Amino acid sequence: MTEQQRSGCPINLTLEVVGDKWSLLIIRDMMFGNRRHFRELLTRSEEGISSNILADRLKTLLDRGIVSWAEDPSHKQKGIYSLTEQGIELLPVLAQMAGWGFKYLDVTEELGIRAKLLSEGGPKMWAEFMDELRETHLGIKRRRKSGPGVGERLQAAYQRVVAR
Amino acid sequence: MTEQQRSGCPINLTLEVVGDKWSLLIIRDMMFGNRRHFRELLTRSEEGISSNILADRLKTLLDRGIVSWAEDPSHKQKGIYSLTEQGIELLPVLAQMAGWGFKYLDVTEELGIRAKLLSEGGPKMWAEFMDELRETHLGIKRRRKSGPGVGERLQAAYQRVVAR
DNA sequence: ACAACCAGTTGCATAACAAGAGCAGTCAAG
DNA sequence: CTTGACTGCTCTTGTTATGCAACTGGTTGT
Numbered sequence: 001m002t003e004q005q006r007s008g009c010p011i012n013l014t015l016e017v018v019g020d021k022w023s024l025l026i027i028r029d030m031m032f033g034n035r036r037h038f039r040e041l042l043t044r045s046e047e048g049i050s051s052n053i054l055a056d057r058l059k060t061l062l063d064r065g066i067v068s069w070a071e072d073p074s075h076k077q078k079g080i081y082s083l084t085e086q087g088i089e090l091l092p093v094l095a096q097m098a099g100w101g102f103k104y105l106d107v108t109e110e111l112g113i114r115a116k117l118l119s120e121g122g123p124k125m126w127a128e129f130m131d132e133l134r135e136t137h138l139g140i141k142r143r144r145k146s147g148p149g150v151g152e153r154l155q156a157a158y159q160r161v162v163a164r
Numbered sequence: 165m166t167e168q169q170r171s172g173c174p175i176n177l178t179l180e181v182v183g184d185k186w187s188l189l190i191i192r193d194m195m196f197g198n199r200r201h202f203r204e205l206l207t208r209s210e211e212g213i214s215s216n217i218l219a220d221r222l223k224t225l226l227d228r229g230i231v232s233w234a235e236d237p238s239h240k241q242k243g244i245y246s247l248t249e250q251g252i253e254l255l256p257v258l259a260q261m262a263g264w265g266f267k268y269l270d271v272t273e274e275l276g277i278r279a280k281l282l283s284e285g286g287p288k289m290w291a292e293f294m295d296e297l298r299e300t301h302l303g304i305k306r307r308r309k310s311g312p313g314v315g316e317r318l319q320a321a322y323q324r325v326v327a328r
Numbered sequence: 329a330c331a332a333c334c335a336g337t338t339g340c341a342t343a344a345c346a347a348g349a350g351c352a353g354t355c356a357a358g
Numbered sequence: 359c360t361t362g363a364c365t366g367c368t369c370t371t372g373t374t375a376t377g378c379a380a381c382t383g384g385t386t387g388t
Contacts, residue, residue, distance in 0.1 A: 007275065008271055008272030008274075009211075010262045010275065011192050011261050012189060012210070012265075013269040014261040014262070014269065017269065019183065020344090020345095021180070022345095024175065025176060028173075037366085038365075039365065046176070047173075047176055048170070049346095050345085052368075052369085053345065077365045077366065078364095078366080079365095089264060092260045092263075093257065093264060094175055096256045096257040096260050097175050097257055099256075100174075100178055101175060101177045101181075104250050105178065111171065111174065112174055184375090203333080203335075206335090206336095214376085214378065214379090215335085215336065216338085216378090217376070217377070218336090219335080220376095239334075239386075240384090241334045241386090242335080243335075
C-alpha cells in the first residue's frame with residue numbers, strides 16, 4: 001500500500017482513508033447489520049465483496065484505527081471485528097450519504113427505508129445510535145432509554161417492508 | 165464506463181456516483197474555491213489532478229446531473245461548470261467528512277480552518293451556505309442577509325491563517 | 329503575426345481491483 | 359478418531375482504473 005498523501009485538506013485525507021468503493025460498505029455492514037466476523041462480512045454482504053478485497057480493507061481499517069480486532073472466545077479461529085470511536089463517528093457521514101442517495105438515486109424500497117428514517121431522525125437520532133454502537137462495539141454501558149433503540153427500530157422497519 | 169449496479173442500497177449507490185478519489189474533490193473545489201472552468205479545476209487543484217481524469221470525472225458528473233455545463237459568453241472556448249441542486253446538496257456530506265477528517269487526521273492548519281468553522285457552524289450554517297451556492301450556481305436570488313456570507317467568512321478565515 | 333491560453337484527447341505504463349480456487353487449522357457429530 | 363463443514367484468510371490469473379506526459383485544434387490578447 002503506497003502511502004503518499006496528496007494534500008493536508010481534511011476532505012482529501014478522509015477520502016484517502018475511506019474513499020474507495022468498499023471501506024464504507026464494510027463499515028455500514030458492521031454498523032447496521034452488526035456483521036462482526038470475516039465470514040459474515042463476506043457472505044452476507046449485499047454487494048458481494050470478494051475475500052481478498054475484504055481482507056485487504058479490514059487490514060487497512062485496522063491500521064487506521066477505524067476498526068479493532070479481538071479473539072472470539074467461543075472459537076479459536078474466529079476473530080471479532082469492532083468499530084472504534086473513530087469508526088463509530090463515521091455514522092454521520094454515512095447518514096448524510098444515505099440521505100442524499102435516498103433522495104436522488106434509484107434506491108430499492110427495502111434498502112431505502114432505513115436511510116429515510118435515519119435522514120428524518122437527524123443528528124439527534126444519530127447521536128443516540130452512536131451511543132448504542134458504543135455499547136455494542138466498545139462495551140460502554142449507557143443508561144437505558146425507554147423503548148426500543150434506534151438499531152432495533154431501523155431493523156423493525158426494514159422487516160416490515162420486506163414482509164410486504 | 166461499465167454500469168452495473170451492485171445493490172439498491174442508498175449508501176452503495178451514492179458511493180457508485182461519488183465514491184472515487186476525485187469526484188468529491190472536484191465538487192469541493194467548485195463549492196469552496198469557486199473553480200468553474202476546466203483549467204481552474206486542473207491547475208489550481210491542491211492535489212494535482214491530471215487532465216484526463218478531470219475530463220472523465222466531469223463527464224460522468226454531467227451524466228449524473230451533479231454538475232451542469234454552459235458556454236461562457238466572454239470566451240468561445242470556455243465552458244462554465246455549475247453545481248446543480250443535487251450537487252449543492254452534497255455539501256452536508258462534504259461537511260461531515262471534513263469534520264471527521266479534521267478531528268482524526270493529520271490536517272494542515274490552513275486547510276483545516278474551514279473544516280473547523282463549517283463543522284462548528286452545523287446544519288444551520290450549511291443551509292445558509294447552500295443558499296449562497298444556489299445563488300452563484302443556479303442564479304437563484306435570495307434575500308440578502310446582513311453581514312458577510314458563509315463563503316466569505318470561510319475565505320477570510322483561511323486568509324488569516326495563511327497570512328501568519 | 330505570434331505567444332499565451334483554452335478544453336480537452338491519445339498512447340502507454342503501472343497500480344488497483346476482482347473472481348475463484350486453494351489451504352491449514354478448528355470444531356462438532358457420528 | 360474420522361469426516362465434513364467452517365474458520366480466516368492467501369494465491370493466481372486476469373481485467374479495469376489510474377496517472378503521466380505529450381499532443382491537438384482552436385481562441386484571444388497584444
